[in-house]
Structure formats: C-alpha cells, structure tokens
Amino acid sequence: MAxxxxxxxxxxxxxxxxxxxWTYNMFTKHTTDMPSHQLLKHDSVLTLYSVTTQDSGLLTCTAQNEFGEDHVSVSVIVRSPNPVG
Known part of the structure; x- marks a missing residue:
C-alpha cells in the first residue's frame, strides 16, 4: 500500500x-542509493519506507559466500489506497 x-x-x-x-530491478541497493526514509537495511531485513506506486518492481535477495550463491525474487506491487467515501 502506498x-x-x-x-x-x-x-x-x-x-x-x-x-x-539486495537488488531491485537488477540494480544493487545500498543505503547511499536511496533517501534514508525509503530504505533501511539491517542484517537480513530490508525495510522500505513511504513507498509509492513507482517503487513497484522486482526485489531479489542473494545470499553468497565463497562456496556459491543462491537467490530468491519477489514482485513488489505498490497500490494506491482506495479513496474514502
């Protein structure tokens, strides 16, 4: 929800x-790449704050060490809230 x-x-x-x-739409995300109110990375948790519909995309988590890597992706779809009334 936006x-x-x-x-x-x-x-x-x-x-x-x-x-x-963490990668978003195939680009690596670091805390310096986005405004601090939008991204907080703490260990294995990624928090996106104040998302907008433009933040929809493919979010991928990759775990890697010297023996290899594995990843999982999820489609993030941000919807506008329904108007009240």
Whole structure:
C-alpha cells in the first residue's frame, strides 16, 4: 500500500556465513542509493519506507559466500489506497 512501510526478510545459513545482497530491478541497493526514509537495511531485513506506486518492481535477495550463491525474487506491487467515501 502506498505511503506505508514494508519489511522484507531474507534468511540464509551457511559456513562461512553468507553475505546478503539486495537488488531491485537488477540494480544493487545500498543505503547511499536511496533517501534514508525509503530504505533501511539491517542484517537480513530490508525495510522500505513511504513507498509509492513507482517503487513497484522486482526485489531479489542473494545470499553468497565463497562456496556459491543462491537467490530468491519477489514482485513488489505498490497500490494506491482506495479513496474514502
């Protein structure tokens, strides 16, 4: 829903512990790439704040270590709220 915060969780295990990399529409997201009110990355949780319909896209979590990588993707569809009345 537009205007709300949404959390996405990516859980991966391995030895050595995998590094989590978030990509959005095939571009790697770092906290410096988006305004701080839109993105918060803490361990395996990605929080998008104040999303808009333009934030719809493909979100991918990649877990990687020296032995390989695996990923999972989800389509994010942000809808406008229905007008009241």
């Amino acid at each position: 205007g709300h915060a949404h959390n996405f969780t990516c859980i991966a295990t391995g030895h050595p512990e995998p590094k989590i990399i």
